[in-house]
Amino acid sequence: xxxxxxxxxxxxxxxxxxxxxxxxxxxxxxxxxxxxxxxxxxxxxxxxxxxxxxxxxxxxxxxxxxxxxxxxxxxxxxxxxxxxxxxxxxxxxxxxxxxxxxxxxxxxxxxxxxxxxxxxxxxxxxxxxxxxxxxxxxxxxxxxxxxxxxxxxxxxxxxxxxxxxxxxxxxxxxxxxxxxxxxxxxxxxxxxxxxxxxxxxxxxxxxxxxxxxxxxxxxxxxxxxxxxxxxxxxxxxxxxxxxxxxxxxxxxxxxxxxxxxxxxxxxxxxxxxxxxxxxxxxxxxxxxxxxxxxxxxxxxxxxxxxxxxxxxxxxxxxxxxxxxxxxxxxxxxxxxxxxxxxxxxxxxxxxxxxxxxxxxxxxxxx
Numbered sequence: 238x239x240x241x242x243x244x245x246x247x248x249x250x251x252x253x254x255x256x257x258x259x260x261x262x263x264x265x266x267x268x269x270x271x272x273x274x275x276x277x278x279x280x281x282x283x284x285x286x287x288x289x290x291x292x293x294x295x296x297x298x299x300x301x302x303x304x305x306x307x308x309x310x311x312x313x314x315x316x317x318x319x320x321x322x323x324x325x326x327x328x329x330x331x332x333x334x335x336x337x338x339x340x341x342x343x344x345x346x347x348x349x350x351x352x353x354x355x356x357x358x359x360x361x362x363x364x365x366x367x368x369x370x371x372x373x374x375x376x377x378x379x380x381x382x383x384x385x386x387x388x389x390x391x392x393x394x395x396x397x398x399x400x401x402x403x404x405x406x407x408x409x410x411x412x413x414x415x416x417x418x419x420x421x422x423x424x425x426x427x428x429x430x431x432x433x434x435x436x437x438x439x440x441x442x443x444x445x446x447x448x449x450x451x452x453x454x455x456x457x458x459x460x461x462x463x464x465x466x467x468x469x470x471x472x473x474x475x476x477x478x479x480x481x482x483x484x485x486x487x488x489x490x491x492x493x494x495x496x497x498x499x500x501x502x503x504x505x506x507x508x509x510x511x512x513x514x515x516x517x518x519x520x521x522x523x524x525x526x527x528x529x530x531x532x533x534x535x536x537x538x539x540x541x542x543x544x545x546x547x548x549x550x551x552x553x554x555x556x557x558x559x560x561x562x563x564x565x566x567x568x569x570x571x572x573x574x575x576x577x578x579x580x581x582x583x584x585x586x587x588x589x590x591x592x593x594x595x596x597x598x599x600x601x602x603x
Contacts, residue, residue, distance in 0.1 A: 238602060239320070241266035241344075243274040243335050244327035253487070253518050254351065254404045255327050261594040262601075266321055273308045273334045283315040309337045316342035323347060323376075323601045329354035333367040336374050347601055349379040352432075352515035352536075355388050359510060369393055377600045381515040382537030400600055403537060405593030406521040406584050410487060413495045414527035417574030421452040421567050424497040424528070426490055426519040429460035432512050436462070436469055437503040437556040443473050444560035449567045454479045455497075457490060487522075494526035498573055499566045504535040505553035516541055524548075525584040529576035531562045541588070547580035 240262055244255050247269040259267060268274035268283065275283050275293070284293050297304045316324070316338055323345045326332035332348035339346040348371060354360060361368075372378065372394040380386045381403050390396050423442065427433045435456060442454045456466070456479065463481065470479045485493070494500070500523035506513045516537025520530055524541065530548030532538050533555075542548045549565075551558035566573045 238598075239266070239322045240264035240601060241268065241316070241319070241321035241324045242327065243268045243324060243331055245269065245272055245274060245331055247276070257405065257407075257590065258325070258327070258349075258594070258597070261590065262325075262598060264325070266319055272328075272330045273305075273312075274331065275308065275312070284311045285314070305334070305337075308334070309341070312338035313341045316344050320344075325349060325601060327351070329368065329371065330360065330364060332371050332375065333364055336367075336371055340374060345376045346374060347377045347379065348375050349597075350385060350389065350515070351381065352385075353512045355380070355385050355392070355515075356506075357510050357512045361392070372398070377603050379597065379600060382540055384536050384539070385515060402593060402596050402600065403516045403540070403588060404518055404521060405590030406518070406525045406588050407590045408525045408581070408585050411491050411494065411522045411525035412527065412581070413491075414497065414577060415495070415574070416498045416528055416566075416577045417570040419496060419498045419570075419573075421449055422497045423452065423454045423499055423501050423563060424457070424493050424523070425454070425501050426457040426485075426493075426523070427502060427517065428458050429456075429462040429466055431462065431507040431509070432504060432514055433517075434503040434505050434554075435466050437505075437554070437559070438501055439466060439469055439473070439475070439479065441501070441503065441556040441559040441563060442479065443475060444557060445563045445567070446475075446478060448564045452478065452567060454501075455493060456481045457483070457485050457493065459484045490522065491526065494523055494528055497528055498570065499531055499548075499563065499577075500524075500528040501531045501559065501563060502533075502538075503553075503556065503559060504533050504538060506535070514538065521584060521588050524580035525588070527577040527581040529566055529573050529580060531559055531566070533559075541583075542580075543583065547576055547583050 242264045270276035326348045378399045386401050429435050504514045514536040530542045533553045534550045544550045549562035
């Protein structure tokens with residue numbers, strides 16, 4: 238099967254799920270470069286004409302109303318020339334922008350939703366009509382959690398077209414944690430953004446120190462709330478116990494897992510714009526490593542973490558409840574080890590990368 242994957246952000250470190258799709262599906266064709274992807278892996282463009290890039294930018298900036306038709310014309314030519322058997326569009330907005338060309342080139346379209354594209358208020362307002370057209374045209378619609386399946390159906394998708402397929406995790410790479418033997422280290426990984434509420438994780442940890450003053454919190458990642466979190470750490474006088482270490486590679490994150498007692502993440506719906514998670518890869522990776530999880534009853538986390546079996550879940554915003562479970566796992570290293578082993582087994586059984594990619598490949602072949 239000749240696959241084309243269209244995706245917006247070639248260099249986004251946080252979108253490991255898309256990089257995994259490319260690495261494991263091995264598509265013959267990929268396009269990136271924004272919500273209307275137009276660049277090939279070698280940096281070339283599908284817009285084949287003299288002075289292509291200046292003209293493309295000029296049309297987009299000066300006569301933007303003409304750009305959708307301009308883009309569709311060249312994408313249609315590209316698809317007709319290369320004749321993929323299916324195009325996988327990563328994110329709903331990407332699919333909306335490529336669907337006209339897919340229709341004209343007679344290329345089947347599969348759309349993979351990931352999170353904000355199914356819930357964020359402004360996105361849904363702008364794409365209300367295109368989404369209806371997309372749901373009618375797409376041969377399959379992929380969601381990463383039961384919550385997302387239900388949301389897409391509410392938006393008008395045919396339930397028979399919508400398929401739950403959570404992200405996969407590389408259980409060989411993420412392995413080796415021994416929380417029952419680890420120091421009192423809590424790790425969190427992810428973008429510093431509103432739907433991950435890193436400030437609430439910090440506030441929960443501040444409560445933990447009342448019981449365990451020798452505990453440490455390591456926060457991995459970057460984002461728009463990074464500086465605000467540094468300021469909060471200073472205000473709470475936690476610099477001795479909290480490290481904000483920035484963005485790390487997957488291998489580096491896996492090494493932090495091996496040192497930790499537990500993993501924490503306070504995901505929640507952004508109260509301003511309604512944005513939320515799909516299923517956070519970070520939770521899957523920490524679970525695969527063998528760490529117990531302390532998180533929230535949010536989106537796909539409710540499926541990835543079994544309360545009392547592989548970790549503990551609290552309601553969104555309940556950072557004091559989060560602190561209570563952190564304390565319990567620091568108090569009881571044997572319990573941390575038991576939940577961590579259960580978490581890893583759940584990942585092997587339900588979220589193994591090879592199995593999830595095999596299912597995605599099956600959906601592309603429908």
